[in-house]
Amino acid sequence: MERESLNNTVKSLISLPFERRSYQEKVHVKERGPDQPNITIIQQSKDRGKQYTRSFSRTWFSSKAWLTACSEANALFCFPCLLFQTSGSDPAWIKTGITDLKHFSEKTKRHEQTGIHMENALRLAMFGKINISCQLDEGYRIGIRKHNEEVDKNRHILSKIIDCVKFCGAFELALRGHDESESSENPGVFRGLVDFVASLDTVLHEHLQTATVFKGTSKTVQNELLDCMLSVLRECIIGEIRSADFISIQADETMDISTQCQLVLVIRYIDKAHDVRERFFEFMPLQSATADSIATALLDRLSSILPDDQKSKLISQAYDGASVMRGNTGGVQKKVQDVYVNAHYVHCYAHQLNLIMQQVTSHIPKVRNFFSDLAGFSAFFSRSPKRTSVLDRVVAHRLPRASTVRWNFHSRAVNTVFEHKEDLLQCFETISDSGEFDPTTVREAGGFLRLLEDDSFSFFLKLFHLIMPHVDILYSQLQKRTIDPVFVQGIMQQFTDNIKKIRDSLPTLCGEHSGSVSQLAKKPRTLGPGDLQKIATEVCDTILGHAKERFAFTKHLISATLLQADRFQEYHSQFPEAALNTTMEAYPLLNKNKLKTELALIYSNDQFRSCSGAMALYQLFMGNNLQDTFSETVALLKILITTPMTTAESERCFSTLKRIKTFLRNKMTQDRLNALAMLPMEKNLIKTIPDFNHRVTEKFASLKERRAKFMYKK
Known part of the structure; x- marks a missing residue:
């Protein structure tokens, strides 16, 4: 491999591209120049009844210094384009080679006139002459080291400030006080918490005393950090949603204390740890509480969460029973099901x-x-x-x-x-x-x-x-x-x-x-x-x-009776064929024959009759690695567990919204409101993300050009 890296042959440059070689190896290839071996290209052609014989001449290497050749492929290549392969380059000059000698002179002239060839020739000519990597000295390395040390310090300070924002958010505390000046006796919980953390952290304490460029406690920084936190949490939730087999949505609308109509969206699914999750996603402002307005807001948001190839994952939608939800032809549930055909409507049972x-x-x-x-x-x-x-x-x-x-x-x-x-x-x-x-x-x-x-x-x-x-x-x-x-x-x-x-x-x-x-x-x-x-x-x-x-179950929920443990003995004697057929009508994605075989085996086994509820049966299958053997039953169990029976989580979200609107600012943007709501409602999720602060810092650093240094140099 070492000899290969010093080689300038076409075969070597294709197997080990120029960009993957070290700087010294690149210099060696440039010094050696294009490889110009002896090749024999003879081409017979016939034109107007006459026979012509065309052959390669080594004089072409002299007239076209950028030409190189491959003795094994017996073809001609462009040396600069082969070194600096860029999108748009003609594959014939860098991959397959030129073997057709007809109008070869015109081909070379046409290639020389392309911008890509000229750019690659310029890059080859300038390579090694103005390269910082070749001129690194001790002073430059010291500068990089100092820069990275400053980045470490700034990231440490930012991480502490992120922790303070998380704390205030988790306990629904106001980020800003009435008077945040240095002489204020009541600067607010956030500033008080930052000062307390600074008393325990000498780096943060020194920073607060001496910072002139970036202090980290301003309103702008708080808002940007909230935006970044919301973005990280949403990315995590969307990742979990897209990896889940099935999801359900819970939605509810209310008029908050600022007389703004808000629609809350909660998404329910089973995560990779086989736990049921009900994640708050956002509060969406509504122009009105009509079926059209609510359906439009829901469909717009769902399109950004689920790609087109995952639409079948949405298997149910639950609301609080408002009149706009109950229309069979024009209600919200019907408009959503027109787009997501498996999204059966479930009326909140607590509301019932x-x-x-x-x-x-x-x-x-x-x-x-x-x-x-x-x-x-x-x-x-x-x-x-x-x-x-x-x-x-x-x-x-x-x-x-x-x-x-x-x-x-x-x-x-x-x-x-x-x-x-x-x-x-x-x-x-x-x-x-x-x-x-x-x-x-x-x-x-x-x-x-x-x-x-x-x-x-x-x-x-x-x-x-x-x-x-x-x-x-x-x-x-x-x-x-x-x-x-x-x-x-x-x-x-x-x-x-x-x-x-x-x-x-x-x-x-x-x-x-x-x-x-x-x-x-x-x-x-x-x-x-x-x-x-x-x-x-x-x-x-x-x-x-x-x-x-x-509380009578509708057509698509009759499937629950198939897994009602206290009826397994009855089903063993007489299989519930009607319930199975209804289940297949509601969920055609299931394999009927395999599901029937699995259910018959479950009904005949006494061990399954002690399971109380779908969750216990699901955990039994997953705990004993039976999900492949009983794949269709597990899929049906996931559907039943994912289907929400109540919109209680939506009500809890509105309780949080009311407290936030009451105790924090009266005026805030919708994004900041969602971030402030997400922090207390999904504080357990934040704890499970090990690199949460790092991911927030990366987003914060990439939002815009900052005078403070947050990006490392190599």
Whole structure:
């Protein structure tokens, strides 16, 4: 190889290109010049009936000093173009060689006149005469070393500032204070944190004291660092998305405190570690909350995330159930599915539960009145500190306010009033008898006193005290990120079983609240045991009926029943052919025959029957390296797990948005808003990126020309 590198033959220059040789080897090749071996090119041709014989002449080397030849290929080449091969060069002169001697003189003249040949000839002539690499001296090397040392220092300082920005972002703290001057007593959390880090780092402390070109604490630097952090995080998330087998989107829109309509986009997928991820991607400003506006924003963003050859990866879309989402012909879900055909629509199941309870609490008059009366307890005490002091002294427990966001009741209010009924009676009696309160307060306290003593109110209080814990448990389970259709079916079955038990116990419950005949005669409007049981039965039937209707799985989610472990034994006896066919209609990308074979084997094996939910079954396959054997089942499991059952993550994103808008600046660009939101919501992702600061620094250094040195020299 060493002799080859000193060789100037055409064969040597093709096998070991000039650019890959050391400087001294390049100089040696130039000194030797073009290789001009003896070659024999004889070409017979016929023109107008006459025979011609053309042959190569060595005199051509004298007239064309740039010519070189290859004895093995028996062809002619251009020496400068062979050395400095550039795009646009004629392959005949640098790769195959010239063997056709017809009009050879014209070919050489035409090649000499090309700009590429002239540029390569100039580069060859100037090579070695003005080359810094040949003139490196100790002073130059010292200069490079000092430059790189300064770059090390600047990058260290920038890394510390990046850490401070990350800290403030993770805890949603304002980056800028009201007054950031040197004499300010309250320069803001970020400046205070930088000063604290500087007290522990002598390099940063010295920099802050002496820096004149780049200090790193300005508003401009903060914004540029936020842009770079957002870019690094998005690159990481997009990389994970494109390597995942399937993805789902969750979207929700709201009007934030600055009256700007915002659409949040959350993407759900299974990462390489087989964990379910729900990544916040961005807040998108909307001109209006119409189906066209939302669909356009979503499709525009999805096109930048998924390339055209990965459109089939999007297997579901989940929204909060707004009216614009539900159109079968023109809604958002239909517009998205027209482009992404596998993106089946899933209604948020936590929102479905809200609708069920709204139906119960608003469409049954007696129940609606009960919750209206219940809300009055917290309203009564919240309007006066004097009333609250009596409540704290007697009951020692504050009444939670009714929720106006989710549904028209609050389970904590039910539980609090039920558990502290006797204390509340004493509290209202104290207010009525103390003589320290105004007539309005005494009158209202008397009303609440009579309400607590009312048999009907007490009955509904007892009834919903039994129902609400099950609603709370179901709602909390629907907020989990790892739920899947199989899991939802299981918890819904458990919920309905518990409501049925309460329904069956109603005769006993009504008997406990039956008043005497004389009491009923005095209070003709008081409900009797039969009336109470009728209303309570209607409450339970409404919950059960709407739960069955709203939580019934749509066509594409019937596939979840194929992997419902408690039915494996039943399926072993009779294979669920109809569910399999429906699954294939929803997901034609699966191999039906192989999936059926795999499922039949799973149904016949007792070991799989103990798995509770799709996630447990998926982890079993992946933990035992069975993903290749059960490839279609694993693909179906990934689809089920990736399909979101709730948009709870979207609501969490809006909570973060509200805090950011409230506690940080009132005016900020959309990119900076996304960066500020990304830092707290994806702080765990930042921790898993080992070279996060380095990647941010590289982007920061390449944004524009900077007076401070951040790029190394070699």
